[in-house]
Amino acid sequence: MLGRGELERAVIEVLWAADGPMTAREVADALPGRELAQTTVLTVLGRLEAKHMVSRSRDGRAHSYLATASREEHTADLMRQVLDGAGDRRDALARFVGSVSADDVKALRRALDGR
Amino acid sequence: MPAALLAVLLAGYGIALGGPISSALAGAAWTVRAPRAALVLWQAVCLGSGVSVIGGAVVLALGPLGRDLPSAVLRAFSDLFDGHPFDGLTGGRIVLLLAAGLAAVTLWAVLVRCFLHVSRRRVQHRRLLDLVTACRPAGAPVPMTSPAAAASLEGVRVLRHRTAVAYSVPGWHSRVVVSQGLLELLDGPELAAVLAHERAHLHSRHDLLVLPFQSWAIALGRVAGVRRSQACVVALSEMLADDVAARRSGRRTVAAALAKVAIAGHDDVAPLTGLGDFGDAARPIGHGGPVAEMRARVDRLLTPRPLGPAAVAATYALAALVVAVPVVALLGGWS
Numbered sequence: 001m002l003g004r005g006e007l008e009r010a011v012i013e014v015l016w017a018a019d020g021p022m023t024a025r026e027v028a029d030a031l032p033g034r035e036l037a038q039t040t041v042l043t044v045l046g047r048l049e050a051k052h053m054v055s056r057s058r059d060g061r062a063h064s065y066l067a068t069a070s071r072e073e074h075t076a077d078l079m080r081q082v083l084d085g086a087g088d089r090r091d092a093l094a095r096f097v098g099s100v101s102a103d104d105v106k107a108l109r110r111a112l113d114g115r
Numbered sequence: 116m117p118a119a120l121l122a123v124l125l126a127g128y129g130i131a132l133g134g135p136i137s138s139a140l141a142g143a144a145w146t147v148r149a150p151r152a153a154l155v156l157w158q159a160v161c162l163g164s165g166v167s168v169i170g171g172a173v174v175l176a177l178g179p180l181g182r183d184l185p186s187a188v189l190r191a192f193s194d195l196f197d198g199h200p201f202d203g204l205t206g207g208r209i210v211l212l213l214a215a216g217l218a219a220v221t222l223w224a225v226l227v228r229c230f231l232h233v234s235r236r237r238v239q240h241r242r243l244l245d246l247v248t249a250c251r252p253a254g255a256p257v258p259m260t261s262p263a264a265a266a267s268l269e270g271v272r273v274l275r276h277r278t279a280v281a282y283s284v285p286g287w288h289s290r291v292v293v294s295q296g297l298l299e300l301l302d303g304p305e306l307a308a309v310l311a312h313e314r315a316h317l318h319s320r321h322d323l324l325v326l327p328f329q330s331w332a333i334a335l336g337r338v339a340g341v342r343r344s345q346a347c348v349v350a351l352s353e354m355l356a357d358d359v360a361a362r363r364s365g366r367r368t369v370a371a372a373l374a375k376v377a378i379a380g381h382d383d384v385a386p387l388t389g390l391g392d393f394g395d396a397a398r399p400i401g402h403g404g405p406v407a408e409m410r411a412r413v414d415r416l417l418t419p420r421p422l423g424p425a426a427v428a429a430t431y432a433l434a435a436l437v438v439a440v441p442v443v444a445l446l447g448g449w450s
Binding site: 005008009012051053071072074075076077078079081082083089090091092093094095096097098099100102104105107108109111112 | 229232233236237240242243244245246247248249274275276278280281282283284285292294309312313316317321322329332333336370371373374375376377378380381382408409410413414417
């Protein structure tokens with residue numbers, strides 16, 4: 001039995017791969033090798049909608065779902081949080097390397113070459 | 116000695132600790148040679164400063180009520196519960212007492228708020244991270260395909276981005292994250308070193324170590340010593356993590372990884388954020404002092420000069436003394 005997180009990831013990946021909005025049935029069918037009930041898929045879509053990852057619209061009789069942003073856009077968002085948070089007083093992440101000045105770079109290149 | 120004199124001395128001691136002494140410690144070159152001992156000393160300075168200033172104010176306020184702090188405070192509480200609060204205290208002393216209480220409560224409130232804020236941000240980041248990333252490199256097998264390197268990536272999230280970064284998300288559900296760019300930049304041993312560094316942060320909960328300094332720098336950031344204390348504690352904890360990684364991977368490997376990532380990060384023109392040269396934009400506070408992070412980290416890895424055991428012991432003893440002074444003064448009392 002798959003965990004919550006894995007289900008959410010599987011569903012959002014289907015939506016990312018899609019050309020346009022999909023109904024819950026279409027998403028369920030597109031999920032690789034799984035026999036998931038449509039209600040389960042609907043629940044997962046609901047959770048993703050609550051996280052603003054997915055938007056829902058009425059398409060005739062069925063609701064259709066669309067990813068709000070691509071994986072690349074989300075990745076860029078995460079990267080922004082990592083890079084921009086460096087000078088933040090309430091920094092939440094632990095970066096391996098902070099920002100460096102041009103002088104530091106020169107010294108580091110020397111150190112690296114001297115190794 | 117009279118209560119008033121003791122109070123003034125304590126307050127002065129506390130202010131000196133939080134101000135000029137903190138600034139001096141921030142500029143002290145020896146701290147990078149014994150980061151663990153230096154961190155203990157920092158914590159002592161922080162604690163000693165707070166206890167002294169607030170303790171001094173309370174002594175001045177409650178002086179007439181007792182012979183030492185515990186008896187005076189007990190007397191104040193019993194007066195309060197007996198229905199005649201602030202008995203024997205002048206208006207000025209009452210105001211001072213309330214101010215001291217307010218200061219103490221505010222410091223704790225700021226700490227709690229900071230913790231909650233930071234935790235919330237981590238949860239949000241982690242949730243998005245879990246949806247967007249997988250626990251294995253994306254696409255074709257990356258250059259390092261040795262079993263050791265592959266094993267070291269166990270449980271590590273990989274961001275599909277060409278900017279070379281490595282970071283961790285501290286907390287109960289911690290995460291270690293590397294980018295595709297980092298995997299392409301570093302070789303197997305260097306990657307293992309970076310992961311060991313990040314895991315050391317998580318294992319030793321350095322985030323909790325830094326939290327009080329972080330939060331009180333928000334509250335008292337105007338004081339230069341307090342501001343610099345945060346930068347120093349962060350830098351020293353990085354060095355501790357470097358040492359853990361170095362024990363595993365060797366100092367030169369860690370230094371190489373640091374240098375490569377720093378250089379790549381500087382050279383990388385990041386169109387998504389519009390930041391080409393981080394150099395001036397986000398320079399961490401503490402720039403110019405001996406704990407100017409990057410250079411100090413690489414230098415101490417390449418040419419380590421660890422402090423001798425006697426000096427290390429003296430540092431721990433000093434830390435104990437810094438805290439003992441106000442505690443003894445407050446318990447010893449006044450005449």
